[in-house]
Amino acid sequence: MASTHTKNHDYHIIDPSPWPALGGLGAFLMALGGVAWMRALNSDSFEVLGLDLANAKYWIFAIGTVLTLYVMYAWWSDTIKEGHEGHHTRVVTLHMRYGMMMFIASELMFFVAWFWAFFDASLFPGEAVQVARAEFTGGEWPPAGIEVIDPFHLPLYNTIILLLSGTTLTWGHHALLNGDRRGLIAGLAVTVALGVLFTGVQAYEYIHAPFGFSGSIYGATFFMATGFHGFHVLVGTIFLLVCLLRAIGGDFTPQKHFGLEAAAWYWHFVDVVWLFLFVFIYVWGSWGATYAH
Structure with a gap:
């Protein structure tokens, strides 16, 4: 009887799952609620099938958010369970790596769009057009009359935090490879703490920013690029927190720890994006402007 359950191939056919359909429904409700929310901000109606959403x-946005978060938890829990059951064979693990690589590549192109918007406005300020409530740049960058954030104050502090977090994460990873679980847990704990600190510093910076999102093209490009990066730091921190809890619970071995590797890849990607943001948006993009203190 035992031989009938023995794997004789490297592939795993998963059981029928409701998570793809429920995940799509949650994302759809979030998008629908978000559009309705933005229309309401302009005092506009948003009618669908005769109903003003x-x-x-x-409610629509909240239900979509809760459903999406639950699907993420349930789906990834199933994935972890499949790994414990031995379904993550050599080929399956390889394909998971390819999937994570493609995901990071798509994230890279996502940030390329925001850098493109920033460079388009900053390199050709004389051609900037007035849209919505954004001002003309006045033919210069940063736009005339705008005080900018000192890049060598809080932004430099956050740069040091992220570089340190990459170091502590690598420490934890190498500790696992050497069979040192205490070192793994310590490295992950410090990395999560640094991620939380980064988010707190950026929130403080945003609260005290001398310009707003809608006040100028400079503010719009700045907040979109750095804000989405901040969101990715938050996601990465949660990712690493889950890895920390799994490590405390006894998960991960030197041979099987793709979940930790995927989190490390994602975190290092976030680190590299921040270095580009710091150099080009904070330092180069504010060159010659008046710093706000």
Whole structure:
């Protein structure tokens, strides 16, 4: 009987799962609620099938968010369970690596779009057009009259934090490879703490920023690029926190730890993106402007 359950191939056919359909539904509700929310901000209605969804924008967005988060938890829990059951064979693990590489590549192109918007406005300020409530740049960059954030104050502090976090994460990873679980847990704990610190510093910076999102093209490109990076830091911190909890629970071995590797790849990607943001948006993009203190 035991031989009938023995794997004689490297592939794993998963059981029928509701998570793809529920995940799509959650994302759709989030998008629908988000559109209704933005229409309501402009005092516009948003009718679908004769119903004005602008009146229920918060509920639609909240239901979609909760459903999406639950699907993420349940789906990844199933993936971890499959790994414990031995379904993550050599070929399956290889394909998971390819999937993570493609995901990071798509994230890279996502940030290319925001850098493109920034360089388009900063390299050709005289050609900037007035859209929505954004101002003309006045033919210079940063736009005339805008005080910018000192890149060698909080941004430099956050740069040091992220570089340190990459170091502590590598420490934890190498500790695992050498069979040192205490070192793994310590490295992950410090990395998560540094991620939380980065987010706190960026939130403080945003609260005290001398310009707003809608006040100028400079503010719009700045907040979109750095804000989405901050969101990725938050996601990466949660990713590493889950890895920390799994490590405390006894998961990961020197031979089987793709979940940790995927989190490390993602975190190092976030580190590299921040270095480009710091150099080009904070330092080069504010060159010659008046710093706000």
